[in-house]
Amino acid sequence: MYEQVRENIFRIEIPLPRNPLRALNAYFIKGQDRNLLIDTGFNQEECRQVMDQAMQEMGFSMEDTDIFITHCHSDHAGLAGYLAKPQTRIFTGDYTAQDISRNHDFFVYFDNLVRQGGLLEMGLTQNPAAHPGYRYRTNEIDANSISIVQDGTVITVGDYSLNCILTNGHAPDHICLYDENHQILFSGDHILGTITPNNTTWDEPWEIKVDYLDEYLKSLAKIEALDIELTLPGHREIIADCYHRIKELRSHHDKRLQNALDVLGENTMTAAQVASKMEWDLNIKNWEEFPTAQKLFATGEALSHLSHLVCKNILNKELRDGVIHYHK
Numbered sequence: 001m002y003e004q005v006r007e008n009i010f011r012i013e014i015p016l017p018r019n020p021l022r023a024l025n026a027y028f029i030k031g032q033d034r035n036l037l038i039d040t041g042f043n044q045e046e047c048r049q050v051m052d053q054a055m056q057e058m059g060f061s062m063e064d065t066d067i068f069i070t071h072c073h074s075d076h077a078g079l080a081g082y083l084a085k086p087q088t089r090i091f092t093g094d095y096t097a098q099d100i101s102r103n104h105d106f107f108v109y110f111d112n113l114v115r116q117g118g119l120l121e122m123g124l125t126q127n128p129a130a131h132p133g134y135r136y137r138t139n140e141i142d143a144n145s146i147s148i149v150q151d152g153t154v155i156t157v158g159d160y161s162l163n164c165i166l167t168n169g170h171a172p173d174h175i176c177l178y179d180e181n182h183q184i185l186f187s188g189d190h191i192l193g194t195i196t197p198n199n200t201t202w203d204e205p206w207e208i209k210v211d212y213l214d215e216y217l218k219s220l221a222k223i224e225a226l227d228i229e230l231t232l233p234g235h236r237e238i239i240a241d242c243y244h245r246i247k248e249l250r251s252h253h254d255k256r257l258q259n260a261l262d263v264l265g266e267n268t269m270t271a272a273q274v275a276s277k278m279e280w281d282l283n284i285k286n287w288e289e290f291p292t293a294q295k296l297f298a299t300g301e302a303l304s305h306l307s308h309l310v311c312k313n314i315l316n317k318e319l320r321d322g323v324i325h326y327h328k
C-alpha cells in the first residue's frame with residue numbers, strides 16, 4: 001500500500017476502483033516542521049479509506065501536512081478537500097486553484113465536448129455525472145487556503161527543494177516538481193511509464209485558443225533538458241529512464257496524428273466519429289461497448305489531435321448545427 005522510495009519520500013498507492021487507470025501514486029515527503037503530500041486520489045470511499053490507513057500506518061498526520069496538487073483531474077485533486085485541515089496549505093497552479101474553489105463551470109466544458117465533439121448526435125447522454133472527474137471531484141476548497149504556484153516557485157520540505165515546472169498539455173497549468181540536488185522529478189500525469197497521458201481540449205473546441213498537443217510536446221522538451229535520475233509518476237511504476245520515455249511519447253503522438261489522418265481519409269467527420277474508428281489501447285474492440293467515460297476521453301483525445309492538425313493547416317474544420325466537422 002505504501003513504500004519508501006528515497007529518504008523521507010514515500011509512495012502511497014491509492015486504488016481507483018472500476019477505472020482503467022487502476023491506481024494513483026500519491027507521494028508523501030516528511031519534512032521538519034511541515035510535511036508535503038503530492039496528489040490525493042478520487043473523492044471516493046475506497047480512496048479515503050486507503051489514504052487514511054496509510055497515513056496512520058506511517059504515523060503521519062494531516063495536521064502537520066500541506067498538499068501539492070499537480071493538476072486539476074479528480075484522481076489527483078479529489079481528496080484534497082477531505083484531507084485538508086484548517087492549517088493545511090494547498091499548493092497548486094492557477095487553473096487547478098480556480099477548479100477546486102469552484103470558479104470553473106464544468107457544465108460548459110462538458111457541453112462543448114459532448115456537443116461540438118459530435119457525441120450528442122451519436123446518442124451519448126448529456127449527463128456530466130457520467131464523467132468521473134465530476135462525480136469524484138473534491139469538496140469545495142476555500143480560496144484562502146490555496147497558494148497558487150508559478151513556473152519557478154520553490155517549495156522546501158526537509159532536505160528537498162522542489163522547483164515548480166509548468167508543464168502544460170495534459171491539463172492546463174499542470175505542474176511537475178523537480179529537485180535539482182537529488183535529481184528527482186515528480187511528473188504528475190505529464191510523463192507516465194506504461195500508459196500514455198491523455199490529451200484533450202480545454203476551451204471551446206471550435207475556438208481553439210490553445211493547441212494543447214503542441215503545448216504538451218513543448219513541455220516534454222522542457223523536462224528533457226533537466227538532469228533526472230528518478231521519475232515519480234502519478235500512475236503505475238516508477239520510471240528509471242525518463243529520456244527514453246519522452247522519445248516514446250513523442251513517437252506515440254506522431255502515430256496517433258497519422259492514425260487520425262488515415263481514419264479521416266477523404267471524408268468529413270466529427271471528432272467522435274474519428275475516435276470511434278481510431279485504435280485504442282483498451283480490451284474492448286467495439287466502440288458501442290466503450291463505457292461512457294471512455295467515449296468522452298477518446299473523443300477529447302481525438303479533438304486534441306484534430307485541433308493540432310487544424311492549427312498546423314493540415315486539416316480544415318466547419319461548424320454544422322453546433323457540431324465540428326473535420327476534413328482535408
Ligand SMILES: [Zn+2]
Pocket residue numbers: 071073170171189
Ligand atoms: Zn490527469
Ligand SMILES: [Zn+2]
Pocket residue numbers: 073075076189234235
Ligand atoms: Zn491521473
